[in-house]
Structures are given as structure tokens and as C-alpha cells.
Amino acid sequence: MAINSRLLETNLIPIKIFNMQHTFESAQPLTFYADYYIRENMIKYPSNGRILELKHSGSINDGSISAIGSNTIYALQEVKKRFRLQDRMNYIYSKIDTDTFMSESIKKYFGMRVTMNDPWETTVVFIISQFNNVKRIRLITKKLMEHFGTPIYDEHNMIIGHNFPTIESIAKASETDIMSCGPGFRGKYLKSAAQTCMENLDLYSLNGKNYYKIKDALMSVHGIGEKVADCIALMGYGKTEAFPIDRWVKRVMERIYFKKEQKIDKIADFANSRWGKYAGYAQQYIFWNGRSIGVI
DNA sequence: ACCCAGGCGGGCG
DNA sequence: CGCCCGCATGGG
Structure with a gap:
């Protein structure tokens, strides 16, 4: 408690053994929709209705993350979860x-x-990833966000980004609109996956289930096979x-x-x-x- | 022009 | 079952 309040005041979240650049670049969900500023060692992305700006400072072995100009309490839990602060890296x-x-x-x-990422966001980016390359996965994901994600405003009412598209927005989108974002043959998988997640499969009810149950449930979705299911289990459910x-x-x-x-x-x-x-x-x-x- | 990209479903034997 | 094929699109 004492530690927490100190962290809140200083807006610093200690993190040991962390390289932001490698973590960002290594074709994980953040690679596909966040922006990374190498000079500042800062990452910027939409999360839960706001734009989060996180800066890593100090060394890789013993550094800290600070949230720039945003809700500190929210940033603290987000960083803790997103970068898996519970992991003892030396042990792993x-x-x-x-x-x-x-x-x-x-x-x-x-x-x-x-x-650790949102299950739906992870599902979308890895459906897009199949038989594709990193640059194009990023391009398609960003287009989907601009097209289907609700805008995020700053204090001057200027649009500063877009949220990740909801399940519902993709489920009820027209095929033409989805295709305008360039997913190619994966467009039909996106829409049917969203519909399945609306009607038959609650992705969020899988939280806490074991690896095999999660993988089986994911593979019941048209367009999700072994590899994509494993990616979602790993990066969307922390398995x-x-x-x-x-x-x-x-x-x-x-x-x-x-x-x-x-x-x-x-x-x-x-x-x-x-x-x-x-x-x-x-x-x-x-x-x-x-x-x-x-x-x- | 040609090759490749964080795979998948469908169809065939 | 296992195997093979096509698939949209853009960059090197």
C-alpha cells in the first residue's frame, strides 16, 4: 500500500529486464497497432478509450515506465498486465x-x-496475420481501426486516434467495408469470427480456463487453426x-x-x-x- | 517479372 | 486420416 501510493505520486512503474523496442517490434499485437518512438523509447497506443503514452527509462536490467499525461492509476494496471510484470524473467x-x-x-x-493483450484484439490481428507479412498486417489493422474504431479526442476535441474495433462493429459491417481495409481473403474470416463471438462464443468467458479448453474453443471459429489459436492463447490469455x-x-x-x-x-x-x-x-x-x- | 509473407479450409485419395 | 492446393495483396 505504501509502495503503491508512492508509485502513484511519482508516476513511475519499476520494471526489471525489459527492452521496449524488442517487445514492440517482435510481431506481437502491439506491433500491429501501436506507434513506437525510438528516440524517446516511447510507445503510444489506444487502450480502453484513451491514448496511452508510455516511456521506458533507465536501463534494461533496472528501469521504469512512466505514463505521460494520462490517468496514472489506469496506466499502472495496464502496464502491469500488458508487460506481464509478474514474470520473473531470470527464472524464465x-x-x-x-x-x-x-x-x-x-x-x-x-x-x-x-x-498480454485483449483476446478479441489478439484474435483479429492473428487472423489477419495468416499467409501475410508484418508490414501488411500493421497496415490492415490500422485501416480497420480508422474505419471501424470509435474516435478518441483530446481536451481540445481533436481526434488523436481510434479505438480498436469492437466485436459488434465487425460483425455487422458490410463485406465491402471490410474489404476496403485490404484484408483480402481473410476478410470473410474476420466477419464470421466476429459473428461467432457475438452469438456462440464469449471470448471473455474463456479467461481462467485451461490452455486446452481455450485452444479448442478458439479453433471452433472458422478461420482460426492451430497456429492462430496458439498465438491467441499465448498473447491474449497468457497461456x-x-x-x-x-x-x-x-x-x-x-x-x-x-x-x-x-x-x-x-x-x-x-x-x-x-x-x-x-x-x-x-x-x-x-x-x-x-x-x-x-x-x- | 518473380518471390514471399507469424495459415487456413476444402477437396481428394 | 494425410496431403495438396488456392487464396488477395503489397513490398523487395
Whole structure:
């Protein structure tokens, strides 16, 4: 309590082992709709009806996040949840640092966190992500927000951004309007997923369920398969045992651990037994490092 | 011009 | 089951 009130007064949230740039850039939901200012080491994004501006200062090992000009109490809980402040990074690193490739990946992207995001927002961005590239996922997501998200105003009544589109707004949108945002063949998945989430599946009732229940429920949605379901389980529900296998992860795993082509199921089993509850963290480092080095 | 991108559903054997 | 194919779109 004493600590909390001090934090509120100073508007500083301590965070150890955190690299904002790697966390932002590594193709997680924030990559697709936030803006990052490298010079200020500041991230800016809409959250729950307001624009949040968060600045990271200090060092990667021992720094702090401050919320600029916004509701401090709200920012405190948002940061705590979004960047998973409950994670003991040294402990997690000790669990996933199993070999030279993992050591190299952790060293290179030290402080990259797995983020915790809204389930619906996570669902949308990862439906868009399929057979797509990071730049275009971002382009499409931003267009959807401008088109379907309600505007956010500053104190002078100027529009300073848009909220993420609600489930309802996508469910009742016309196909033409959705397609004008450039999703291509994923447009039909977006709309039907939104309709399913209105009628048959309450995404928010899945909070607190176990990994398998969440994954099964997600995969019942047309347009969500294994990989996207795992991404949502990991980044939308915080299930760190989820191990999404996309083409990059598959290539790295085959190259580094199997030395030959391998089925997805075998790779998933291997990851589960090797990294267990923190396979999702391992995956994020494998994915991002593998992608950066072009899988050797 | 050609290739690729954080996959998926559908159809076939 | 497992396998293979098409899929919209934009950037390198």
C-alpha cells in the first residue's frame, strides 16, 4: 500500500529486464497497432478509450515506465498486465536457456517480453496475420481501426486516434467495408469470427480456463487453426505453455533441433517436453531470432 | 517479372 | 486420416 501510493505520486512503474523496442517490434499485437518512438523509447497506443503514452527509462536490467499525461492509476494496471510484470524473467530464462541457440537468442533480444493483450484484439490481428507479412498486417489493422474504431479526442476535441474495433462493429459491417481495409481473403474470416463471438462464443468467458479448453474453443471459429489459436492463447490469455508454430519457427526447429524436415505435431511435442510451461517464451525468442538471421 | 509473407479450409485419395 | 492446393495483396 505504501509502495503503491508512492508509485502513484511519482508516476513511475519499476520494471526489471525489459527492452521496449524488442517487445514492440517482435510481431506481437502491439506491433500491429501501436506507434513506437525510438528516440524517446516511447510507445503510444489506444487502450480502453484513451491514448496511452508510455516511456521506458533507465536501463534494461533496472528501469521504469512512466505514463505521460494520462490517468496514472489506469496506466499502472495496464502496464502491469500488458508487460506481464509478474514474470520473473531470470527464472524464465533459466528454464528456456537449454542450448546454444537459445542462449544466443536470449542474449540478442534480452528483455523482450511476451505481452498480454485483449483476446478479441489478439484474435483479429492473428487472423489477419495468416499467409501475410508484418508490414501488411500493421497496415490492415490500422485501416480497420480508422474505419471501424470509435474516435478518441483530446481536451481540445481533436481526434488523436481510434479505438480498436469492437466485436459488434465487425460483425455487422458490410463485406465491402471490410474489404476496403485490404484484408483480402481473410476478410470473410474476420466477419464470421466476429459473428461467432457475438452469438456462440464469449471470448471473455474463456479467461481462467485451461490452455486446452481455450485452444479448442478458439479453433471452433472458422478461420482460426492451430497456429492462430496458439498465438491467441499465448498473447491474449497468457497461456505461456502455448507454442505457436509458424513457417519461421518450423524452419528453425528443423534446422537446429531435428536436422531434417519434421511434422508440426512432432515439433510441438518436442517443444512441450523441452520448455514446458514456458514454451511460449521460448517460441518468441526462436521466432524473432530465427527470422532476423533468415534461419541460417 | 518473380518471390514471399507469424495459415487456413476444402477437396481428394 | 494425410496431403495438396488456392487464396488477395503489397513490398523487395
